[in-house]
Amino acid sequence: MNNSPLNLILAAIYSSVTLTLLVHSSAHAAAPDQSVKPAHAGTVNGASRLPAQEGLILISQKRFKEAETHFRKLLEQSPRSPAYLNNHALALVGLEQFEAALDDLTEAIKIAPNDPSLYANRGDVFRMVHFNKRALLDYTKVIALDPKAVRGYKSRGAVLNALHEYKKAAEDYTALTLIDRPNAALYLDNRSYCNKMSGQSGQALEDMNLAVNIAPNLPAVYMDRAALLMDSGNFSAASNDYDKALALNPKLKSALLERAGCNLKLQAYDKALVDCDAAAKLSPDANEAALLLRLSAAAFLGKASYQQSAELASRSLDVIATAEALLIRAKALYKLGQFNQAVHDCDRLIQQPLAVSAQARILRAECLEKLASKDRALASSGRVSP
Numbered sequence: 001m002n003n004s005p006l007n008l009i010l011a012a013i014y015s016s017v018t019l020t021l022l023v024h025s026s027a028h029a030a031a032p033d034q035s036v037k038p039a040h041a042g043t044v045n046g047a048s049r050l051p052a053q054e055g056l057i058l059i060s061q062k063r064f065k066e067a068e069t070h071f072r073k074l075l076e077q078s079p080r081s082p083a084y085l086n087n088h089a090l091a092l093v094g095l096e097q098f099e100a101a102l103d104d105l106t107e108a109i110k111i112a113p114n115d116p117s118l119y120a121n122r123g124d125v126f127r128m129v130h131f132n133k134r135a136l137l138d139y140t141k142v143i144a145l146d147p148k149a150v151r152g153y154k155s156r157g158a159v160l161n162a163l164h165e166y167k168k169a170a171e172d173y174t175a176l177t178l179i180d181r182p183n184a185a186l187y188l189d190n191r192s193y194c195n196k197m198s199g200q201s202g203q204a205l206e207d208m209n210l211a212v213n214i215a216p217n218l219p220a221v222y223m224d225r226a227a228l229l230m231d232s233g234n235f236s237a238a239s240n241d242y243d244k245a246l247a248l249n250p251k252l253k254s255a256l257l258e259r260a261g262c263n264l265k266l267q268a269y270d271k272a273l274v275d276c277d278a279a280a281k282l283s284p285d286a287n288e289a290a291l292l293l294r295l296s297a298a299a300f301l302g303k304a305s306y307q308q309s310a311e312l313a314s315r316s317l318d319v320i321a322t323a324e325a326l327l328i329r330a331k332a333l334y335k336l337g338q339f340n341q342a343v344h345d346c347d348r349l350i351q352q353p354l355a356v357s358a359q360a361r362i363l364r365a366e367c368l369e370k371l372a373s374k375d376r377a378l379a380s381s382g383r384v385s386p
Contacts, residue, residue: 055087064094082112086121098129116145116152123155132159150180157190161197170194185215189224196228204228219245223255226262235265253282260295269299290320297328306335323352330363339367339374 051074058067071088078084085108092101105122112118123138136159142152153172160169173191177184192207208225215221226241242259246252260275276292276299284292293316300309313329316322330345342363349360 052083052087055091059087059090059094062094064091067091068095080111082108082115082118085111086118089121089125093125093128098125101125114145116142116149119145120149120151120155123159127155127159127162132162135159136163148179150176153179161194164197166194166198170198185211185218185221188214189221192224192228196231201228201232205232217248219248219252219255222248223252223258226258230258230262230265235262238262239266251282253279253284253288256282257288257291257295260292260299264295264298264302267302269302272296272299286319290316290322290325293319294322294325294328297325297332301328301332301335304335306332310336323349323356327356327359327363330360334363334367334370337370339370343367343371 051070055067055070055074058064058070068088068091071084071091074084075081075088085104089101089104089108092098092104102122102125105118105125109115109118109122119138119141123135123142126132126135126138136156139152139156139159142149143156146152153176157169157172157176160166160172170191173187173194176187177191180187188207188211192204192211195201195204195207205225205228208221208228211218211221212225222241222245226238226245229235229238229241239259239262242255242262245255246259249255256275256279260272260279263269263272263275273296276296279288279292293312297309297312297316300306300312310329310332313325313332316325317329326345326349330342330349333339333342333345346360346364346367350357350364352360
């Protein structure tokens with residue numbers, strides 16, 4: 001749950017509460033069309049603490065119910081405060097009361113229609129409820145109000161990606177490389193993904209080369225370039241990039257597991273096993289555990305250690321059942337001469353995506369041929385197949 005899309009967007013919203021929304025200004029009640037102005041808070045650790053700060057502290061502590069009550073009471077006193085409406089909405093988001101949060105933010109926008117933060121927050125809530133086209137309108141408004149709004153471009157780029165508008169998303173990431181230069185490598189990385197999804201693999205690789213040149217000490221850029229190189233079949237170059245990422249951070253589980261997969265492609269089975277062992281020592285979660293067991297099973301299959309391969313594939317399946325692990329086990333069982341069990345696994349794989357099911361059909365046919373040959377041999381000797 002901690003890494004769910006909902007929680008990731010929640011984190012973005014809570015971290016984006018700007019100074020313009022920290023405290024209530026009585027000017028909003030008298031001048032509804034005036035945008036929210038920055039306000040300075042009182043002493044947090046001393047005797048003076050402004051009312052809105054109390055609620056924001058509750059939100060930061062994820063005490064959403066208390067925060068909702070706090071801002072609701074403030075709104076009873078100042079119902080036309082965009083800041084209170086916004087912060088009440090944030091508390092409601094924490095309670096997953098999205099429709100009510102949208103109502104609050106829409107009301108705040110009516111009162112302060114020139115505040116980009118309000119549109120950005122409402123856009124984030126629209127994203128949570130999968131109203132991406134509505135979110136897109138809000139993020140576009142953010143950019144119209146503030147052409148250098150990093151949050152607006154980042155959020156709109158993410159929504160455009162979700163809508164498969166990759167070329168438009170790439171334009172937003174291009175803008176970000178100019179607006180937010182210190183993070184240009186990350187935006188080039190995002191643009192690379194957009195170009196890849198648009199079928200422009202060459203441009204995607206050029207973006208990653210630029211990202212590596214700009215941020216040579218960032219492991220992520222080497223990993224993402226390695227992924228592109230893997231897609232193009234350049235496994236040796238990909239392996240070099242994984243080496244660089246791990247030289248910068250030897251405890252990157254994802255890099256260890258991806259390099260293990262790369263080593264399998266290079267038939268460097270012992271190196272793959274070393275990476276899997278290293279990843280296993282870094283407290284992998286269930287998905288990572290299933291993956292490292294599957295990669296280990298594939299490595300032992302390549303080393304012709306079929307019994308170990310079958311056992312590891314079974315352990316991977318016990319953690320999380322995947323078609324890839326099932327296919328590895330079927331291949332190992334075939335090599336072990338356990339044709340009936342291999343056929344059983346192949347039967348389960350027939351309904352899987354084409355690449356897996358095609359291999360399963362071929363392997364199944366080979367198993368059946370082996371079984372038929374065995375039956376013929378038994379028949380000719382006058383014995384009956386068990």
